[in-house]
Amino acid sequence: MDDENQATEQEYAFHSDLLHQFTAIPSVDKAWIFNSRAGQFHPHQSPSCFTSLPSLASQAMFCVSQPNLLTNKGKKSILSASLLRQSDGTVAFHWAPFPIELSGVSAMVPSPSASKLLIVRNPENEGPCRFEIWSSSQLEKEFHVPQSKHGSVYTDGWFEGISWNLNETCIAYAAEEPAPAKPTFNDLGGYQKLSSSDKDGGTWKAQGEWEEEWGETYAGKRQPALFVIDITSGEVQAVKGIDKSLSVGQVVWAPAIEGSVQYLVFVGWSFKTRKLGIKYCYNRPCALYAVKAPHHDSKANETETSTEDVQAVNLTQTLSSAFFPRFSPDGKFLVFVSARSSVDSGAHSATDSLHRMDWPKDMKLYQSSKIHEVDGSFPGLYCSNILSDPWLIDGQTLVIASVWHSNQVLLSINVLSGEILRITPDNSNFSWSLLTLDGNNILAVSSSPVDVPQIKYGAIVKNTTNDKEWSWSDVSNPIFKCSDKVRSSVSSLTSSIMKISVKDASESLTKGASQPYEAIFVSSKTKKSEACDPLIVVLHGGPHSVLLSSFSRPLAYLSSVGYSLLIVNYRGSVGFGEEALQSLPGKVGSQDVNDVLTAIDHVIDLGLASPSKIAVLGGSHGGFLTTHLIGQLLLSKNCLDSIVAAGEKNWSEGMAVARKQFSEDTVDTLKHECFESMSTAKKQQEKCSEGTIIAPEKFVAAAARNPVCNLALMVGTTDIPDWCYVETYGTEGRDKFTEAPSAADLTLFYSKSPISHLSKAKTPTLFLLGAQDLRVPISTGLQVSIIELQHIAANSEYARALREKGVPTKVILFPNDVHGIER
Numbered sequence: 156m157d158d159e160n161q162a163t164e165q166e167y168a169f170h171s172d173l174l175h176q177f178t179a180i181p182s183v184d185k186a187w188i189f190n191s192r193a194g195q196f197h198p199h200q201s202p203s204c205f206t207s208l209p210s211l212a213s214q215a216m217f218c219v220s221q222p223n224l225l226t227n228k229g230k231k232s233i234l235s236a237s238l239l240r241q242s243d244g245t246v247a248f249h250w251a252p253f254p255i256e257l258s259g260v261s262a263m264v265p266s267p268s269a270s271k272l273l274i275v276r277n278p279e280n281e282g283p284c285r286f287e288i289w290s291s292s293q294l295e296k297e298f299h300v301p302q303s304k305h306g307s308v309y310t311d312g313w314f315e316g317i318s319w320n321l322n323e324t325c326i327a328y329a330a331e332e333p334a335p336a337k338p339t340f341n342d343l344g345g346y347q348k349l350s351s352s353d354k355d356g357g358t359w360k361a362q363g364e365w366e367e368e369w370g371e372t373y374a375g376k377r378q379p380a381l382f383v384i385d386i387t388s389g390e391v392q393a394v395k396g397i398d399k400s401l402s403v404g405q406v407v408w409a410p411a412i413e414g415s416v417q418y419l420v421f422v423g424w425s426f427k428t429r430k431l432g433i434k435y436c437y438n439r440p441c442a443l444y445a446v447k448a449p450h451h452d453s454k455a456n457e458t459e460t461s462t463e464d465v466q467a468v469n470l471t472q473t474l475s476s477a478f479f480p481r482f483s484p485d486g487k488f489l490v491f492v493s494a495r496s497s498v499d500s501g502a503h504s505a506t507d508s509l510h511r512m513d514w515p516k517d518m519k520l521y522q523s524s525k526i527h528e529v530d531g532s533f534p535g536l537y538c539s540n541i542l543s544d545p546w547l548i549d550g551q552t553l554v555i556a557s558v559w560h561s562n563q564v565l566l567s568i569n570v571l572s573g574e575i576l577r578i579t580p581d582n583s584n585f586s587w588s589l590l591t592l593d594g595n596n597i598l599a600v601s602s603s604p605v606d607v608p609q610i611k612y613g614a615i616v617k618n619t620t621n622d623k624e625w626s627w628s629d630v631s632n633p634i635f636k637c638s639d640k641v642r643s644s645v646s647s648l649t650s651s652i653m654k655i656s657v658k659d660a661s662e663s664l665t666k667g668a669s670q671p672y673e674a675i676f677v678s679s680k681t682k683k684s685e686a687c688d689p690l691i692v693v694l695h696g697g698p699h700s701v702l703l704s705s706f707s708r709p710l711a712y713l714s715s716v717g718y719s720l721l722i723v724n725y726r727g728s729v730g731f732g733e734e735a736l737q738s739l740p741g742k743v744g745s746q747d748v749n750d751v752l753t754a755i756d757h758v759i760d761l762g763l764a765s766p767s768k769i770a771v772l773g774g775s776h777g778g779f780l781t782t783h784l785i786g787q788l789l790l791s792k793n794c795l796d797s798i799v800a801a802g803e804k805n806w807s808e809g810m811a812v813a814r815k816q817f818s819e820d821t822v823d824t825l826k827h828e829c830f831e832s833m834s835t836a837k838k839q840q841e842k843c844s845e846g847t848i849i850a851p852e853k854f855v856a857a858a859a860r861n862p863v864c865n866l867a868l869m870v871g872t873t874d875i876p877d878w879c880y881v882e883t884y885g886t887e888g889r890d891k892f893t894e895a896p897s898a899a900d901l902t903l904f905y906s907k908s909p910i911s912h913l914s915k916a917k918t919p920t921l922f923l924l925g926a927q928d929l930r931v932p933i934s935t936g937l938q939v940s941i942i943e944l945q946h947i948a949a950n951s952e953y954a955r956a957l958r959e960k961g962v963p964t965k966v967i968l969f970p971n972d973v974h975g976i977e978r
């Protein structure tokens with residue numbers, strides 16, 4: 156091996172080892188605290204018992220994930236701790252010496268009193284779904300539910316919902332409905348019978364009718380349906396009265412009334428002709444329903460006569476969206492989230508609203524129960540989950556995590572008064588996630604781009620003016636332990652959140668869309684030389700998503716090896732209010748591209764980055780921006796200013812400055828577009844101040860994960876063709892959406908796509924493509940070998956064309972991966 160190769164090998168070894176050390180830092184998926192409130196009262200009891208204080212000792216359980224890049228597998232484990240309340244009011248955590256690996260566990264749900272624990276093990280293949288009921292000392296029961304009853308229990312975040320009833324005798328959940336029976340034929344070719352489990356080799360089973368699926372990450376998943384298991388007998392019953400057209404999930408038990416039938420409340424998603432992709436898409440209409448729970452008493456079942464009587468009732472008919480149902484502890488009201496702005500506008504994600512519905516004592520479920528909206532003066536609610544028990548001791552204040560600009564913060568919301576308080580520290584670069592509540596205390600995790608996650612324990616204290624405020628203390632813990640190398644690397648870094656003023660603020664923009672957006676800048680604390688470190692611009696997808704100011708293992712690795720990062724939350728990101736978010740649809744490929752360029756100019760102007768050392772990376776819509784940025788004739792304002800200043804006396808001097816910065820053929824193209832004369836250059840300069848910024852060869856390298864390169868191609872193959880319309884045309888695109896785009900639609904899709912700028916692209920680019928991606932697919936939906944796939948890859952069209960032009964291009968195909976590329 157020659158010296159050069161040896162050096163490269165050493166570099167690979169160094170980087171692989173360091174990246175491994177960063178990605179090995181565990182994360183906490185879930186946590187529970189038992190005994191403080193659990194065991195002292197049940198949810199849905201009278202408020203008088205909410206005055207109980209947390210007990211002196213409690214137990215906490217943490218579900219921890221640790222990825223392993225080298226084995227391409229993650230490990231899950233459980234770590235326990237005892238919480239001891241000290242005399243000064245603080246809480247000490249005493250950790251178990253070791254975590255215990257959780258293997259083959261799909262879901263884990265403690266009962267309300269914390270005396271039982273449900274473990275669900277989903278089948279790998281055709282086997283049964285296993286339900287285990289554990290007590291504090293042993294496995295009490297184990298039930299195997301065959302495929303003929305139902306398939307895997309849903310644990311996906313959308314349909315997922317596993318709920319114990321108050322008596323802890325039954326558990327309701329969403330699982331895949333059984334596979335439909337398929338007609339079979341005997342070896343003489345004759346029709347035999349309908350069968351779902353015929354294993355007889357002498358028969359031929361028909362394929363059966365193709366069924367709609369919910370797109371990306373739901374391939375091969377059957378319709379979610381509701382079931383109730385009796386944990387004494389193991390009997391499983393399907394919940395009746397739910398329309399076949401509904402996909403259902405997020406089931407909870409309604410408050411129990413003595414001597415009355417039990418109700419279940421759940422979310423139902425309906426579809427007319429097609430199930431459009433639901434992953435990352437909050438714009439799918441859904442409603443809350445109530446339905447009678449099945450009896451696990453055969454006599455009672457016999458008396459069930461009228462089908463009308465068991466039919467599920469829509470509780471939220473006046474809203475286009477309702478999900479995350481949570482009953483108040485006293486059972487008097489039901490709180491839920493609505494993504495109606497998203498459904499009504501067509502944007503795949505938008506500002507949420509929180510609603511309260513009084514729950515009738517007489518159990519007469521009127522379809523038009525009054526819905527109160529709870530809102531306030533903050534940027535808006537952007538919440539991706541609610542704890543199963545989100546209530547503080549007063550039983551009317553819930554704690555929720557929500558995106559607030561580039562931070563995720565914790566909010567307390569009094570659902571009776573509507574008061575919303577930000578309870579995590581203001582003006583910080585940290586983002587917070589919520590683990591669980593402990594009476595009136597909160598267990599959370601906080602981190603920043605340069606601070607590894609830290610467990611925090613929050614308590615309400617009185618401040619000097621005798622007002623209540625939250626105090627947060629660090630919980631010393633073994634979970635987020637990282638290597639010395641990682642710790643010393645991140646300690647040399649710093650991060651800040653920058654406000655970037657909107658360049659194109661004009662009369663036509665709404666107030667919200669003219670407000671500054673944000674970029675997170677991460678760099679070394681000290682400058683090693685006069686020169687700036689190379690900069691990587693990082694762009695999120697969606698586009699209605701956000702990159703939070705939290706610790707990201709791969710990004711922290713990049714900054715620790717000497718790159719500065721500029722993470723741009725361009726207008727359209729969530730967390731900045733509805734007006735800013737809705738300013739983007741219809742302007743993708745221009746407004747978002749310009750926002751990114753303005754943010755880059757901002758750090759160059761501050762002397763934090765050098766214009767000649769910038770790379771860009773992004774996934775999906777972030778890949779759309781990446782490939783736009785390397786292809787559009789983009790000339791930064793700074794650059795134009797220097798050319799115009801030089802050309803002031805003599806235009807050839809201006810051109811000489813341009814030639815110093817760009818290659819001959821770029822200057823040729825630029826001549827056409829804006830450098831014909833001093834006056835055209837000046838016109839461009841004016842446009843620049845309005846935000847039309849042009850900058851070729853700005854990026855020395857680019858990387859794109861499953862990028863949207865050609866909307867005209869994507870629209871016919873993606874699971875979310877409606878997204879292409881809404882982002883291209885704006886909200887009016889929601890009504891324009893058709894499965895059969897017109898030639899005019901396709902022309903517009905093409906012109907708004909990076910592919911239309913491909914001829915100008917010169918930046919060496921790395922493409923990371925997931926072969927099973929249904930969102931921005933590389934295949935036409937056929938099951939083909941990888942070799943064939945590379946030939947038909949729709950998404951790799953751009954990469955191949957770039958390579959054909961002689962631009963250094965590398966495509967890495969992940970054969971078993973979906974849109975997110977998680978392996």
Ligand SMILES: CC(=O)N[C@@H](C)C(=O)N[C@@H](C)C(=O)O
Pocket residue numbers: 434435436503695696697698700774775776777863875878930931974975
């Ligand atoms: C709604 C959606 O999935 N849009 C894609 C084009 C996209 O950008 N996805 C994001 C969420 C991603 O990072 O994959």
